[in-house]
Structures are given as structure tokens and as C-alpha cells.
Amino acid sequence: MTDRARALRLExxxxxxxxxxLLAALGVAILAFLALPTFVVLPISFSAATYLTFPPPGWSTxxxxxxxxxxxxxxxxxxxxxxxxxxxxxATVLGTAAALALRRQFRGKPLVNLAIIAPIxxxxxxxxxxxxGLYARLRLIGTIPGLxxxxxxxxxxxxxxxxxxxxxxxxxxxxxxxxxxxxxxxxTFRLVTLPLIRPGIISAxxxxxxxxxxxxxxxxxxxxxxAPTLPKQMWDGIRTEIDPTIASVSSLLIMVTTVVLVAxxxxxxxx
Amino acid sequence: xSRHRAAVGRWEVRVLLLPAVAWLTALFLLPIGRxxxxxxxxxxSHLTMAHYAKLVTEPVYLKILLNTFEISxxxxxxxxxLGYPVAFxxxxxxxxxxxxxxxxxxxxxxxxxxxxTYAWMVLLGRRGIINDLLxxxxxxxxxxxxxxxxxxxxxGMVHVLLPFMILPLYSxxxxxxxxxxxxxxxxxxxxxxAFLxxxxxxSLPGIAAGCLLVFVMAIGFFVTPxxxxxxxxxxxxxxxxNQVRELxxxxxxxxxxxxxxxxxxxxxxxxxxxxxxxxxWGGVR
Numbered sequence: 001m002t003d004r005a006r007a008l009r010l011e012x013x014x015x016x017x018x019x020x021x022l023l024a025a026l027g028v029a030i031l032a033f034l035a036l037p038t039f040v041v042l043p044i045s046f047s048a049a050t051y052l053t054f055p056p057p058g059w060s061t062x063x064x065x066x067x068x069x070x071x072x073x074x075x076x077x078x079x080x081x082x083x084x085x086x087x088x089x090x091a092t093v094l095g096t097a098a099a100l101a102l103r104r105q106f107r108g109k110p111l112v113n114l115a116i117i118a119p120i121x122x123x124x125x126x127x128x129x130x131x132x133g134l135y136a137r138l139r140l141i142g143t144i145p146g147l148x149x150x151x152x153x154x155x156x157x158x159x160x161x162x163x164x165x166x167x168x169x170x171x172x173x174x175x176x177x178x179x180x181x182x183x184x185x186x187x188t189f190r191l192v193t194l195p196l197i198r199p200g201i202i203s204a205x206x207x208x209x210x211x212x213x214x215x216x217x218x219x220x221x222x223x224x225x226x227a228p229t230l231p232k233q234m235w236d237g238i239r240t241e242i243d244p245t246i247a248s249v250s251s252l253l254i255m256v257t258t259v260v261l262v263a264x265x266x267x268x269x270x271x
Numbered sequence: 272x273s274r275h276r277a278a279v280g281r282w283e284v285r286v287l288l289l290p291a292v293a294w295l296t297a298l299f300l301l302p303i304g305r306x307x308x309x310x311x312x313x314x315x316s317h318l319t320m321a322h323y324a325k326l327v328t329e330p331v332y333l334k335i336l337l338n339t340f341e342i343s344x345x346x347x348x349x350x351x352x353l354g355y356p357v358a359f360x361x362x363x364x365x366x367x368x369x370x371x372x373x374x375x376x377x378x379x380x381x382x383x384x385x386x387x388t389y390a391w392m393v394l395l396g397r398r399g400i401i402n403d404l405l406x407x408x409x410x411x412x413x414x415x416x417x418x419x420x421x422x423x424x425x426x427g428m429v430h431v432l433l434p435f436m437i438l439p440l441y442s443x444x445x446x447x448x449x450x451x452x453x454x455x456x457x458x459x460x461x462x463x464x465a466f467l468x469x470x471x472x473x474s475l476p477g478i479a480a481g482c483l484l485v486f487v488m489a490i491g492f493f494v495t496p497x498x499x500x501x502x503x504x505x506x507x508x509x510x511x512x513n514q515v516r517e518l519x520x521x522x523x524x525x526x527x528x529x530x531x532x533x534x535x536x537x538x539x540x541x542x543x544x545x546x547x548x549x550x551x552w553g554g555v556r
Contacts, residue, residue, distance in 0.1 A: 027360040027372075030353050034433055035375040038382050038390045040400065052393060054400045094291040101287035112288060115295055121539060122303070123491025125508040126528045129515050130302035153299050156291060185283070214383045217493050221516070231385050238389055238498060247393070250386040257381055 038254065045247035052244060063248040073249065076233035080213055083144060083229060087151040087212035092205045094152065095159025100193075102160070103167055120157045124217040127153070132221040142224025150218050155208035162207060166200025199267045206260050213256075303532075310525035322526035332510070339506040342421065342496070343489035346428045350436040350485050351478065353429065358440035358477070363449050373441075376434045384431065388498050391427045392418060395499070423499035431495055432488055436481040443477030480546045487538045491531055507531055 040054075048058035067073050098116060102109070119127060131150045132141075140146035170193070178188040194201075216231040223232045230249070237246050313319035326332050361372045379387060394400050395417035402414040417423055447470065455465035493508040500506070505513075507527055514524035 023356055023360060027357050030357050030433075031372060031375040033353070034430065035378050037394055037430065038379060038387050040390050040393050041386065044393055052396070053398065054393070054403065094294060097287040098291035101284040104281075104284050106281065106284050112292060115300065116291065119295070119299055121487075121535070123493075123508065123531055123535060125491060125493045125511050126303065126306070126532055127299065129511060129524060129528060130306055131298060132515065133305065133521065134298070134302045149294075149298055153295060156295065160291070210381075214385070216385055220512075231383070234385050234389070238385070238392065246389055250383070250389055253383050253386055257383070261381055 041247045041250040045251040047244055063244045066245050067248050076228050076230045080230035083147045084209045084212040086148040087155055088205050088209040090152045091155035091159050091208040095156050096163050099160045099163035116160050117157050119153050128218045128221045135222050141222050142227045151212035151215055155211040158207045159204040162204040163200050166197045202267055203264050206264055306525040306528050309521050310529045322523050335505050335510050339490055343486050345425055346489045347482050347486045349429045350433050354436035358437050358444050361441050362444035376437055380434050384494050388495050395423050419501040421504050424496045424504050427495040427499040432485045435484050439480035440477040444474055447473045483538055483542045487535055
């Protein structure tokens with residue numbers, strides 16, 4: 001083959017030649033491995049069988065009925081909603097304030113940055129036993145304030161990161177302009193900064209909500225036996241029996257996450 | 272004027288930061304500091320290294336450390352083997368295809384970890400879908416054990432951690448000109464040579480970043496190994512839970528936590544030194 005023909009062949013076949021097809025097939029298989037397994041809970045949740053089997057011998061909504069009629073499951077769900085909502089408020093306020101401060105240079109800034117990011121990089125099991133030890137002494141185990149305080153620690157870094165990224169794209173001269181026109185600092189924040197970074201704050205808040213709503217490791221330790229969060233209730237269920245009620249809860253969780261994700265995507269598009 | 276602004280700025284910075292820093296100090300930094308203290312005290316509050324010594328001298332605990340290392344290493348290698356081709360395809364695909372692939376990769380990240388792990392229990396069980404399928408196809412005569420052993424843990428953990436391999440790889444590969452592969456072939460290299468001597472070396476920072484990230488997340492992993500693993504596959508995080516909740520041995524649990532934290536910190540420092548922590552989430556965040 002002449003060099004020219006060789007070059008032409010390469011041009012047509014892409015960088016890998018005929019192996020492209022093989023590689024693409026492999027890629028599709030790996031992506032399927034990533035994306036598909038979770039969805040197995042959907043058909044299982046509508047199974048008419050009384051035990052876990054696939055494919056389901058028939059269809060029914062019995063597992064959803066069981067979930068919605070169970071006092072334990074409903075209690076856990078409601079508790080998780082309360083905790084996630086309160087965590088969202090606390091983490092969003094604290095995190096946005098911190099992100100605003102972190103725009104400035106000051107002594108010890110790298111240390112503060114490290115402390116704020118730490119809850120993401122420290123293995124959760126360590127955070128969990130540390131807070132468990134603290135709560136055992138303060139008698140905060142099994143309480144909603146206790147869960148909210150702990151979950152806020154986990155959600156705070158995400159809020160600082162997301163709001164911080166939004167602030168980097170924000171033109172600070174607008175703040176100076178507002179102040180030159182006579183606004184005080186609070187007015188500047190409320191009337192200029194806040195409206196412009198609102199999409200970032202809302203994304204951060206949703207992220208904080210999900211962080212708390214999905215949190216399991218800390219909840220295993222501090223939510224106590226009588227007041228489990230939804231993930232803790234699922235954990236106990238999975239450990240004792242793999243009953244299909246958990247499949248219906250899982251399916252509902254997938255739907256909730258999808259709704260929140262779509263909301264974030266729409267916000268991004270608008271923002 | 273500017274000095275006045277700076278002064279106001281400093282005061283403002285303190286007020287804005289104080290709540291978050293106080294919150295983290297009270298509920299995170301001090302409680303973890305207390306673990307370090309507990310790991311070093313013996314009876315009569317004497318300083319001692321006995322809890323750490325127990326960890327490296329008793330075979331039961333050495334086995335658990337070894338498990339943790341072996342499982343994390345296996346998960347890292349498998350994630351690299353699976354993640355590399357996907358990242359390559361994504362980096363060389365058209366923008367719309369790459370976006371679709373990215374969605375497939377981000378989707379599981381957004382789904383509850385517990386739900387994903389439960390799904391694997393359904394798939395891998397003795398009467399699970401995979402066993403049924405393999406028996407139906409005549410590959411197997413009787414179900415094989417895929418759950419509550421190392422196979423289950425490895426599959427589950429690779430599934431959870433694979434995105435953290437792909438994203439750093441992708442962020443590096445996006446910056447490599449794929450025409451270089453063609454250029455090398457035009458200059459007479461075959462595809463293997465072109466890949467091994469041109470593309471692979473250029474993608475090394477991505478490989479290092481992905482491997483360090485996956486490994487560091489694997490050694491501290493709790494939920495998936497606790498649900499999919501068997502008695503013989505206990506990892507350090509499960510041992511910590513066991514010591515705290517069942518044996519109330521806070522001193523030993525603290526020594527384990529401090530060890531895990533130290534190893535995690537060392538890996539992250541290496542990462543920061545050579546790759547920069549801002550690359551950690553593949554620049555996607």
C-alpha cells in the first residue's frame with residue numbers, strides 16, 4: 001500500500017480503522033452496565049408474586065399499596081422529608097454566606113476551604129461514628145434536630161461549591177455600581193446579587209435536599225431504632241428480608257430523583 | 272475609600288463565614304479530633320499505641336486490612352479497564368453523542384446508592400435474574416453464588432465507582448488531539464504502537480487521577496460491601512461499624528478510623544501535588 005492510499009484509508013476509517021465498530025459495541029455494553037441495572041427495580045415493584053422473582057408471573061400494585069398503607073414506611077418517609085427540607089434551608093443559608101465570603105482573599109483562606117470540602121473527602125463512616133459519639137453524649141440520637149445538624153455538615157460543601165461556581169461567573173462591578181448609586185450592602189445583595197445568582201442557589205438547595213434525603217451511613221448510627229429515616233428503614237428491610245416493598249420504594253425514589261434532576265436541568269437552561 | 276472598603280470587607284467576611292465554620296467545627300472537626308484522642312488513650316488515660324499495635328499484630332485484623340486493599344485494588348483495575356474505552360469513545364465522539372454518553376454516566380450518580388445496591392441484590396441473587404438467565408441459556412446447570420461474596424462486592428463497587436474513573440479520564444482525553452493517532456500511523460506505526468507510544472502516555476494524568484480517586488473512595492466504602500459482601504470480605508469500614516455498634520470498643524474503632532483517615536489523606540495529598548484537587552470531579556461540577 002502506498003503512503004497516500006494508507007493515509008486515505010485512515011481518513012475514511014477514523015483513528016482506529018475497522019476496530020472502531022468493535023470499540024463502539026464495547027462502549028455501548030459498558031454504558032448499559034452503568035445505566036440499566038438500577039431499572040430492574042421497576043418491573044419487580046409491580047410484581048404479583050409474594051416473593052422476589054423475575055420475570056414477574058403477573059402484575060399488581062400490591063407492593064405500592066403495602067408501602068402507602070404501612071405506618072412505619074409512611075412515618076419514615078415523612079421524617080426524611082422533614083429532615084431534608086430543614087437541612088436544605090440550613091445548608092443553603094450557611095453555604096451561600098460562606099461562598100460569598102470566599103470570594104475575598106484573607107488570611108487562612110486555604111484552611112477554611114479545606115475544612116469546608118473535608119466532609120466530602122473524609123470517608124463517611126468516620127464522620128458517622130464521630131457524630132454518633134458526640135450525639136450519644138448530648139442525647140441527640142433519634143431526634144430530628146440531630147439528623148438535620150449532621151446532614152447539614154454533609155450538604156454544606158456541595159452548596160459552597162455550586163454557589164461558588166455561580167459567583168465566579170457573576171460580574172462584581174454590578175455590586176459596585178449599585179453601591180455608587182446609594183444602595184447599602186444588604187440592599188445590594190437583595191436587589192442585585194441575589195436575583196442574579198438565584199438559579200445557582202436553587203440548584204444548590206436541591207442538591208442539599210437530595211444529599212440529606214439519600215443519606216444512609218450517618219442515619220444508620222444516629223436515627224435510632226424508633227425514628228428511622230427512609231433510607232434507614234430500607235437498610236433494615238434489605239438486611240432482614242429482600243421483600244418487594246423495597247422495590248416499590250426504590251421505584252418511587254428513582255421517580256423523585258428524576259423530577260428533581262429535570263428541575264435542575266430546566267433551571268440551568270433558563271439561568 | 273479603598274482602605275475603608277477593605278476594612279468593611281474583612282468584617283463582612285468574618286460574619287459570613289462564622290456560621291459555616293462554627294457548624295463544621297462543632298459537628299465535624301472536633302468530634303473527629305476526639306476520635307484521634309480516643310485512639311491514643313489506654314486505661315487510666317495514659318497515652319498508648321496499643322490500639323494501633325492490635326491492628327497490625329492480630330491476624331484477624333490484618334486479614335481485614337488485606338481484604339480492604341485487595342478489593343479496592345481489584346475494583347480500581349477493573350474500573351480502569353472498563354472506563355478507559357468509554358472515556359476514549361466519549362472524547363472522540365461527536366458532541367451530541369458525547370452528551371448522551373455523559374448522561375448515561377451521570378444517571379447512576381444521581382440515583383440513591385441504596386437503590387443501586389438493592390438492584391444488584393435482585394440481579395445477583397441465587398434465584399436472581401443473572402442466574403436464571405444463565406441457566407435458561409444452558410450455560411449453567413445450577414445457580415452459582417454471586418452474592419454475599421467477593422464477586423458481588425466487586426461488581427457492586429465497580430458499578431458505583433466507575434463514573435469516578437471515567438470523568439477524570441475524559442477530562443484529560445478531551446485535551447488530546449486524536450489526529451496524533453493518525454499521524455503516528457501515517458509515519459509507519461501500526462495501531463498498537465501508535466496507541467502505546469503516543470496516546471497512552473498522553474492520557475497518563477487521567478489514568479493516575481481516576482485510579483487514585485477510585486482507590487481512595489473504595490478503601491472507605493461502607494454501604495455496598497456491607498450489603499453485598501459475605502463474612503470473609505469484611506472491609507475496614509465494616510469493622511469500624513462493628514466495633515462501635517456491637518462491641519462499643521471506641522478506642523479500637525478510633526484507631527481504625529484514624530488509620531483510614533491517614534491513608535485517605537496521604538492519597539489525596541499525592542493527588543493534590545501531582546494533579547490538583549480541582550480536577551477531582553473531572554472539571555464537570
